[in-house]
Amino acid sequence: MESERPSGLKGKLALFLPGIFLLGFNIGTGSVTTMAKAGASYGMSLLWTVLISCVATYVMITTYGRFTLVTGETALQAFRKHIHPIVGLFFIVALTAGVAGSVMGVMGIVAEISFEWSKNFVSGGIAPIYWAAFFIGLVYLIFWNGRTQVFERSLAVIVAIMAASFVLNFLILAPPPLEVMRGLIPSVPDVPASETGGQGPLLLIASMVGTTLFSGLFIIRTTLVKEAGWTIADSKQQNRDALFAVTMMFVISAAIMAAAAGTLYAEGIGLDAPSQMITLLEPLAGTFAVSIFATGIIAAGVSSQFPNVLMLPWLLCDYRNSPRDMTLPNYRVMVLIISLLGLVVPLFEARPLFVMIASQAFNVVLLPATIACIIYLGNRADLMGEHRHTFFTNVILFAIFLFSMITGYMGFQGLLAMIGA
Template sequence: MTPVTPRCTEVVDVTATPAPGSPPQPRTDRPLGTAPAPTARRGPLAVLGPGLVLAATSVGAGDMVTSLAGAAGYGMALLWAILIGVVVKYALTEAVGRLYMATGRTVIAGLGSVGRWLPVAFFGFVLVIGLIYGAALSSVAALALSTLFPVLPVRPSAVAIALVSAAIVYVGRYTLFERVMSVFMLAKFLGMVVLAVVTLATTDDPTGLFSSLRPRLPEGDMVTVLALIGGVGGTAGIASYSYWVREKGWRDRSRLRVMRADSAVSYAVTFLFVLCTTVVGAGLLFGTGRTITGNEGLAALADPLGADLGSVARVLFLGTFFLVTLSALVGGFNALCYLLSDSLRTMRGVPDAEAEPHMAQHSRPFRLFLLYCVVAALAVTFLGRPVPLVLTYAAVGSLILPLLSGALLVLLNRRGVEPVYRNKITGNVLLSGSFVLFGVLAVVQLKETIGGA
């Protein structure tokens, strides 16, 4: 990675020759090649972006399934669990961005400084995820599309969706990629907000709906609670946040507040999206005996939703479902290729100062790994997603977040880290909680995998 200390500094002194009658302007020193700090007139929100990419990538069909399933059984009583999940995932994401700004190194390079075996393990984990990720999400997106347009066959549609998603990642530099992902995020967010508003406006028992907001802890169903907490947001997207921060040019402490605001906006949008999904689920499913089981159940919800809210709501739901999965696929391809190329660079011992040719979106390793993800997606789609591969994918994916949480606890408490970047008490508590929570979820997932093998 590029060192934190700039090689040259551009000094702009606008106080030397001020315009007649104008007040003196401040002196501005910043490294060449970095974007200027946000001005007071525009505000920090004008430069946000990686957080929206993360939200578009992380909010997928899994979030819709878990939130709708929770709402079917408990109404809105488990929103507290979703809120905890958002806070924990925000702490992880902020720590990933802070680590890059503190050291100029990505999270994979940081893992290598904790243990030389960690980048190798991470590389293996992500290889397995990349093997089935494209096939799983393109099949889900095709399911939503074929439900909306029954004339479209699922398998050829899945192939086309995987190819289009890979093409978006291949041709776009980061700026274009960020714009596309922001549009995806805005579209699916607005779609779910409209559905939530329509649900509230047409429900027969609004008092009962809002009374279900009372927090509760389900007896004998802690797995559902843990799944809600851990299921909000993504996995690969969190680990990849530092790459998007790097592409944005946030490399020093002057951007620390902007990075924190950016990641906070990401999880605020995520929480609002899941809140709207919970409202829809509570209004349509709570107390009816109907439930959601997997992505097929999610697609099947479209018909009763249309019967209750009208055909326009059915189309809007399926369109939102499709965009949710498509944006997760595009963002996931991008994130996986960054993680794979950076892991390979770290294993080969390429210095951080020479990272750009080895892990940028236009680099050969990035594009070769993109080809790997696409070919794997097509192969697994035609093979019909064999069960053992799916179980392996789920088990391996569950190990990433506890590994990431533990590494961040070590890396951001080192004495060599400047105090402004070092973990404070709150950060250590949240990262420790994240390590325990995702460790428990990993054990549960591994037990289910072994039991289902």
């Protein structure tokens, strides 16, 4: 029998809050900039990458979630206990390093977009540093409450704004349907990196995979499943929740790519800086469409900032198997330090787009290790019993592992091409 669920609208929303959290985590400014870059440079021809990545993400989310449903252990607890403590520490260090770069890039892009957008209302615009400080303060204020439910519900509102903005933008700016359908056929555009600002198709493909198939997503998923109190009896609910999350990931990612393909690519205009999404789109799409797009980008940045700043303390709690009490002084200081990294790009006037794309490609390096761990853990009869991986599950996981290795190699080759460009 499944555990009793609260009734009414609140109860129905609560069933999908873990999925909404994953959606907010996954669709950030890294996704927006990568998908927009792909659409502006290659039209819809790389949409197949998003589809395959979303299918693989669903498999990984449900597989990691199922492990926790059966064992009651989170991913890091299992790594430490059943593989080796060093494996758990490796993921903590690697994911924290990635998050640190993401926080800098996210706030840099959000601040730059907000600055350009504000020029429509304030002469000369509001400086990026003030926007970065505002959004950092907003996220930290919500974090200060310390309860996961507050994070999730705040995230649900922001994600709803983000999704509505990008879908509406798609309806206004979408390219012809036939072009969208052709993008589902796997192909690699034969365009030199020098013609697309140095970021060739190989690096973008790796970046798109990295921003969708993100290792941190699967590891945090196990924490959310455990905190929700789900057991193996809730397997159908966890699958529905995961399906909702990845479906929305695909829809939003495709909408962002289509908006850039239907405007910038159609006009033969590339994309080199986040602010160009505002300055280049406005004469092509109009102020209204650009305002919707800017709202979506800002919402995406803020929504991803929640799990970004929480990543390190949550990972530490998981590794130690200790309560996630975010009101403890050491965690509040930790989150404050990570949050303040968001001021780096506006203060030093760095260019965040390359940082975001390269960091998303770096995520692919972590992916093979993440897949290997769940293949090992999910096949252990002493842990999973009758619920251990079937032959079909193992085939799918090995296929995803191979896909991650290929895209990792492509990302490496893309980075070399960018350096040599």
